[in-house]
Amino acid sequence: MAQQTFTLYQRISRLPRGKEIFSLLYAKKAPYFATVRPKVREVRANHAELSIANRKAVHNHIGTLHAIAVCNGLEAAMGLLAEATCPADQRWLPRGLQVSYLAKSTTDLLCVAETDPEQWAGAAPYDVDIRVKAVRTDGVVVVEGVIPVYVTEKPQKTAKA
Secondary structure (H helix, E strand, C coil): CCCHHHHHHHHHHCCCCCCHHHHHHHHHHHHHHHHCCEEEEEEEEEEEEEEECHHHHEEECCCCHHHHHHHHHHHHHHHHHHHCCCCCCCCEECCHHHHHHCCCCCCCCEEEEEEHHHHHCCCEEEEEEEEEEECCCCCCEEEEEEEEEEECCCCCCCCCC
16 A cells, blocks of 8 residues: 555645545544544655644643644654655554653644655665654644654565465
């Protein structure tokens, strides 16, 4: 599926309200992402961005965006980057989530995932550390970290006898 999501994004995002439509489809494909209602802004090789709204349904006990909701947005951005960047003959799987909570998430957030092209140039299997950050509307980074991804060759399909 690695290239299918990115191809769908490229096709749909050109349409009127295309990014909005793609965002809904993406959240439907991975239903847990729907809890933060990601709004996909940009997807390309080595870069993805989406926004999540500061709304009561994802607040914590102090009225800010819950840390795990923020991580959900970051993982959604990471997945889009991986889909757009992973070579077609390879597949990826997240190995964890390493983040630091730096400030309160008091506004809508921009979730960004980034890598460098050379990180994806190895012979599989290899690891890629995808850098992630969540930024408030005033420019303050509230969460940053790394999502390590394990990249392997896609299994060969065998013909049925």
